[in-house]
Amino acid sequence: MAEQIANEIYRLDIPLPDNPLKNLNSYFIRGRERSLLIDTGFKTRGCFEAMKAQLELLDVDMKKTDIFITHMHADHVGLVPLLAADSSKVYMSSVDAAFMNSLDLPQTQDFLIASNLSEGFPKEEFMRFLSHGPARSLVTAKPMEYAYVDDGSILYYGGYAFSCILTPGHTPGHMCLYCDDLKMMFLGDHVLFGITPNIVRWPDFQNSLGRYLESLRKIGRYDIAAALPAHRGVDCTVADRIMSIIEHHKVRLQEVNGIIRDYPGLTAYEIAGRMRWDIQCDSWADFPLMQKWFAVGEALAHIDYLLDVGNILSEKLGGLKLYRPKG
Ligand SMILES: [Zn+2]
Numbered sequence: 214m215a216e217q218i219a220n221e222i223y224r225l226d227i228p229l230p231d232n233p234l235k236n237l238n239s240y241f242i243r244g245r246e247r248s249l250l251i252d253t254g255f256k257t258r259g260c261f262e263a264m265k266a267q268l269e270l271l272d273v274d275m276k277k278t279d280i281f282i283t284h285m286h287a288d289h290v291g292l293v294p295l296l297a298a299d300s301s302k303v304y305m306s307s308v309d310a311a312f313m314n315s316l317d318l319p320q321t322q323d324f325l326i327a328s329n330l331s332e333g334f335p336k337e338e339f340m341r342f343l344s345h346g347p348a349r350s351l352v353t354a355k356p357m358e359y360a361y362v363d364d365g366s367i368l369y370y371g372g373y374a375f376s377c378i379l380t381p382g383h384t385p386g387h388m389c390l391y392c393d394d395l396k397m398m399f400l401g402d403h404v405l406f407g408i409t410p411n412i413v414r415w416p417d418f419q420n421s422l423g424r425y426l427e428s429l430r431k432i433g434r435y436d437i438a439a440a441l442p443a444h445r446g447v448d449c450t451v452a453d454r455i456m457s458i459i460e461h462h463k464v465r466l467q468e469v470n471g472i473i474r475d476y477p478g479l480t481a482y483e484i485a486g487r488m489r490w491d492i493q494c495d496s497w498a499d500f501p502l503m504q505k506w507f508a509v510g511e512a513l514a515h516i517d518y519l520l521d522v523g524n525i526l527s528e529k530l531g532g533l534k535l536y537r538p539k540g
Pocket residue numbers: 286288289402443444
């Protein structure tokens with residue numbers, strides 16, 4: 214249920230049953246003229262009912278409320294079409310908004326298929342994944358008009374100023390919001406506690422893991438008294454959490470590097486199949502398609518990092534990309 218965390222600022226708890234994220238934390242800032250809602254939940258009945266009940270409890274008038282979306286994933290943007298009134302501004306970084314609005318274009322779909330097949334995803338599996346729609350559920354809102362915000366944009370609500378901080382990595386245009394008066398950081402999925410934010414490869418966005426680690430350091434420079442992640446709770450300081458996430462990726466990079474050294478000439482799909490995953494499955498073949506898609510994406514983010522620093526190289530053979538150690 215809704216919980217007050219500062220004067221005029223509330224946390225809304227949207228449960229996500231059967232999802233390892235457990236819940237979505239939406240935040241509401243009450244203003245005299247206009248209020249702000251941060252992130253919304255999946256476009257599901259459960260999320261909608263939970264959101265509606267808490268908005269009613271807080272006596273929120275959506276006609277006088279704008280929405281800030283930290284990034285384009287469906288658990289954040291999903292309910293926007295059901296919540297936004299005609300008068301609501303929906304803020305999103307220009308980078309993520311442009312990406313969302315390009316998703317249904319045929320060239321985006323063609324690119325998605327071609328790049329995944331070249332990374333070793335079996336065609337039958339990948340087409341099944343696409344047609345069953347889990348990929349679509351990643352990003353759901355229809356192309357719509359967003360109020361673009363960029364790094365350094367400032368929003369005023371509830372008597373506070375909130376600065377937008379571009380933190381590319383989890384998505385290319387992920388954004389955090391910082392309130393200097395309260396030393397309060399709305400983290401989105403940039404820094405989560407108890408679960409590591411998922412980093413995958415994105416089109417037209419080089420070395421997502423490298424960019425993500427840079428964005429972690431960027432957030433680490435802020436004075437943060439209240440850390441407000443978009444999922445779960447907080448069990449240590451942001452500085453400590455940033456250090457452990459960086460350490461996690463260091464270990465992951467060593468693991469991927471080791472696989473490529475021991476088995477030169479594998480595809481990203483095969484490398485992902487040899488990585489350790491925290492999932493109850495007997496073998497890589499038994500992974501649900503959605504988990505496979507995330508696993509390959511995550512393997513690729515680490516592969517791209519190793520390519521970038523020059524540890525490994527890729528070669529094309531018969532339409533497949535294979536990875537080998539350099540030198
Ligand atoms: Zn999320």
